[in-house]
Amino acid sequence: MSSHKVLIVDDEINLRKLLSVVFTEEGYEVICAADGEEAINLFGKEAFDLVLMDIRMPKMDGLTTLKILKEANSEVPIILMTAYGGVDTAVEALKLGAFDYTVKPFDLDDLKLLVKKAFIKQQKRENIPLTEVELPNGYDKHEKMLTNSTNMMELFRNIARVSQTNSSVLVMGESGTGKELVAKAIHYHSKRESGPFIKVNCGALTESLLESTLFGHAKGAFTGAQSNQVGLFERANHGTLLLDEVGEMSPGLQVKLLRVLQEREFEPIGSSKTIKTDFRLIAATNRNMQEMMDQGLFRQDLFYRLNVMSLFLPSLRERPDDIMLLAHHFVQRFCAENGKDVLDFFIDTIEVLNNYSWPGNIRELSNAMERAVIMAAGALIYPEDLPEQIAQSKKQDSQVASVFANRKLANKNLKDSMKNFERELIENTLRENHGHREMTAKALGVCKRTLMYKLQEYGIDSD
Structure with missing residues (x-):
């Protein structure tokens, strides 16, 4: 039997009971708290070996x-749980000393x-003090x-971890997945912020x-070079340079980029003056770099220089839980920008x-929500307010589905249809509120007890 004592903190009583059973079966001594204040009181009276705690309470x-508990005892590992995710929350949690972070x-x-x-x-660790990671936060909250x-x-x-290093980073993912946002998050949470x-x-630019x-380039280096121009490698000194779509770079420029990464110096075009620079490079691509190397289109030695740390962004279809979360975010943003009441x-x-x-x-998705906000005539966004190719996809699906739906309805009475x-x-409504029962009950205009009864009646799993 383990001697570890675990404190579970969550305002959802059912989740507290579930986790208490699970970790008691794992051999831990478990004590529960319903909110942060109760957790702090318990923490001051008893010695815990780990805290498992919700963020929104x-x-x-x-x-x-978390901050108060860490001030009381920085040695105790704390794992945070939440139904809401964001890089700012992850960074802030690590900054305050959380061991890790998981999403419901x-x-x-x-x-x-x-x-x-x-x-x-x-x-x-053998009682080695925990080192807090200082991660400043300065990028646009819209992003x-x-x-x-x-x-x-x-x-x-x-x-959060990569931002504390100076290593080159390769960000991979399909177009439109947010590779530039990742690069900004790394920069603005780093010592270079x-x-x-x-x-x-x-x-987007020709090779030259x-x-x-x-x-x-130096003045007179080529036709039209009427004055000296400072390059991005020099301008990025003590900062971060993002090379987006680096896979499109020509073989000749790949060689020059490799030298800059190796030696941290270069000469402007038409100049013999060597300039030293201190920048962090983040490269982004939507290409399959392995295929490009196999075809001789991208240098392996440059790839390994860029790929010291690699991050991969999943496509939106691989993160379906985020579609409505992001849709609501964009609608709020574009309603504010266009002076409209927030739409649903x-x-x-x-x-x-x-x-x-x-x-x-x-x-x-962002472009679709901007159009929907502009086109919406009332308080709701309807399918016809969306771009045609998106709205049309529903019509094609519904033509097939309606045949089966009509068959089912033909055999149902009014009571069955209403249920x-x-x-x-x-x-x-539960999906829109990310599984939060109290918010769902409020949106439906019923009390939480009624909602819980209906969830049980229909066998709906909200966990």
Whole structure:
């Protein structure tokens, strides 16, 4: 039997009971608290070996509680849980000394493994004081990364860790997934955050123009060079340079880039003066770099220089839980920009958005929400307010589905039809509120007890 004592802090009584049973069966001594204030009181009276705590709680949120607990005892590992994800939250949690961070709904086996890792690391530390990571925060809040997807949380943790190094980073992912946002998050949470963040799209410029842009040139170096120009490598000194679509760079420029990365110096075009520079390079691409190297289109030695640390962004279709989260975020933003009251989504619109494949990823979703805000005539966004190719996808699906729907309805009486509608309404509202029962009950205009009864009646799992 383990002697480890675990404090579980969450305002959801059912989750507290579940985790208490799970970790008691794992051999831990478990004590529960309903909010941050109760957790602090217990923490002052008893010695705990680990804290598993929700972030969003009444009275006192998890981050505030985390800070107070760490001030009381910096040695105790604390794992935070939340139904809401974001790189800022992950960074702030690590900054305040959290061991790690997980997103609801989580896999219990994964959570048990995470707790075991915390205890293993605690044993290896042998009472060495925990080093807090200082991660300043300075980038535009409109560009913050939001997620409810568990497959994004490892990325957020890696961003927080990578930002504290000076190593080159290769960010990979489809177009529109947010590679530039990742680069900005790394820069603005690093020790270089007061320096410049400079970006250039390697695929948008000709080879000669890109070379001049990166290295600069001396007056008279070529026709039209009427004055000296400072290149981006020099301008990025003590800052970060993002080379977007680096896979589009020509073989000749790849050689020159390799030299700059190796020696941290270069000469502007038409000049013999060597300039030293201290910049961090982040490269981004939507290309398959292995295929490009196999075809001789990209140098292996340069790839290894760029790929000291690699981060991969999943496509939007691989993170379906984020579609409505991001859609609401964009709608709020564009309503504010256009002076409109915040709009909501008609239930059919939610279905369209969730079922669409989003080949253009988050960029396409943002553009679609901007158009929807402009086109919406009332308080709701309807499918016809969306771009035609998105709205049309619903019509094609509904033509097939309507045949089966009509058959089903033909064999149902009014009572059955109303129950079917009620179940669908509850499921959609629960999804919109990311599984939060109190928010769902409020949105449906019923008390939480009624909602819990309906969840049980229809066998709806909200965990």
